[in-house]
Amino acid sequence: MFHVLEKRISEAVSARIAALYGIEFAVQTEQPKQASFGEVAIAAAFQLARQLKKAPKAIAVEVADGFTVDGVSSIEIAGNGYLNVRLDRGSYAWGLIAGEAQAGAHGAGKIIVEHTNINPNKAAHIGHLRNAILGDTFVRMLRATGETVEVQNYIDNTGVQVADVVIGFRRLENKSAENVRDLITSTRFDYLCWDVYTRISAYYQDHKEDAAEWRRETLHAIEADEGADAEIGHLVADAIVDAHLQTMLRLGIEYDVLPRESEILHLQFWASAFEQLKQRQAIYFETEGKNKGCWVMPGAAFRDDPQGEEDSKVIVRSNGTVTYVGKDIAYQLWKFGLLGKDFYYRKWYEYPDGHPLWASTDQPQANDLHFGGGSRVYNVIDSRQSYLQDVVVAGLRALGYAEQADRSVHFSYEMVALSPRTCVELGIELSEEDKRRPYVEVSGRKGLGVKADDLIDKLIENALIEVTSRHPEEAAEARKRVASEIAVGALRYFMLKFTRNSLIAFDFSEALSFEGETGPYVQYAAVRARNILRKLEERGEKIPDFRAALPLEALARQLNSNEDCWQLLLAASKSDSAIERAVASGEPSHAARYAFQLAQAFSNFYHEFPVISETNPEKKTFLLWMTEYFRAQLERTLAVLGIEVPEYM
């Protein structure tokens, strides 16, 4: 609603300026610093001052003189040339009641968002949670603005990390495929693999030659899909993928398709990409120097001022195998439908809500499913991989796909590290050097990190204590469900409140907090809004039909006589523009912060206006509508963040 009006105002002022001065000027609207200045501010007079050789104030006077816009009650000149716009409150509110929201139909093509992408060789940790929560929230934001989105979770089931766990089971633990199969059903397998991976990594420290030899053998066996190594590789990767899916499902995160590395290999995706790269001369065969015998991409393709050979990137090794980046170029081509190939798909899992999850397969299937072929691609990958992402995009560009290269977005974010205090709580021994640092990097190899499920469990445990102390009379099952929703709300909000390039030094006490700027604070506001409406019905009163009960004049009367209500309503009506802005800037944190501000606004409303006990009938109806509107807006915004509203708190 608000952004519709903003747009109308900026267009009208632009037209006005064109009529007055005969120039094209795209007027920007902004939010006034103070609420008392009005609802929309325009600084155009300052920007035009030089061009028109006039004082800003004089321009503002000319623009504002006799100028009106539909839905605007007044335009004032303030300061040295600001135009402050005041909305017609009654008609604004009436528009909200009548539901004049209408999301503009976006959707020129499918958007692909790839996130999570955890190596399927051990339990997920908090760093992975940031990736998945950022990605999932961005998907929800896009869908809220009307986009069609396909969610991909890439599974590297044939890489060294899986190989290392296979080696751990085979060489350190002496396990057969049959043993591993048993372990999958009888143990917390993703946790077991976490430990196996830590042990084999530690073993490599002292046995470098074994590492190289065993990895070569095992990777070869896995790629060829032969023997016990390959079998264990399948068992491990598939079981861990399932574990990750369950972990993410606890947070409400679902995927559409799992493109897997094994099919990229078996269906020769790389061979097709390799042909294209050679044909277009995006890569060349190096005949001398340190990269002799490799196919490399010259540094000039992805660097502004390459330092020479040092900067070229090996795509195919001298032994003929392709690097990760090479495979990623093939994968990226497929995402845009530029590879000329597709996977086959089999159903991997059906979510409790009925949503099917498909996974790639190399065997033809009865279905005729197709994925990929997006018009825009977001890769949610941490900022440490920006160099590799640059190379992938350079690959597209070198192949002549400039447009797709521009639409390949590295949705990067900084890592999640551990605060020193949290390390102490986890019983992790820190070196003197680490103790002086503000944070300690998570390391899967060292087993140094907080497992996702452990954190979620701990959050639920803490939430359950709070819930039980407040609502001892409620059924245990319901309390558990509420505690879980609060825990998820806390976790998702915590991961979203920071901007993407802010490094999170994970701290238990901070993450476990349910007060202040947290998910539960926002949930609490929504629960209280619902409570008011519920209490009313419990008293035998009915929620009025607001369209009939609140004519425009009544709305104008209420809003003009009460500044606080107007400000609160205004804030609540900005959810669409907040989400749009968050999408445009690629910052889910903006959406999270808006949710918090909205909750703050409602908390103020809650304390200032006793709704049910209000004796003036018109005012009571009006306050009820405000409550209902806040409830709807809070719930919509929380849904975009992937946070549920508990029955009670």
Add this chain to the structure above:
RNA sequence: GGGCGCGUAGCUCAGGUGGAUAGAGCAUCAGCCUUCUAAGCUGAGGGUCGCUGGUUCGAGUCCAGCCGCGCCUACCA
């Protein structure tokens, strides 16, 4: 060395395309529960926006140079 990013209140962080008095949460202190749930609300204190220059009517925001910190810079993924 090069690339990317960061430096704002005691702590953790926000600060659309430069604009009107730099914000929030936590922590601290002082208040508010016979009235829709105190996971809440009200108020107070707390700032050389790393430093120095520049651009201009105007800089936390843009530019340059410093200082400090982090990540990346593999024929690992």
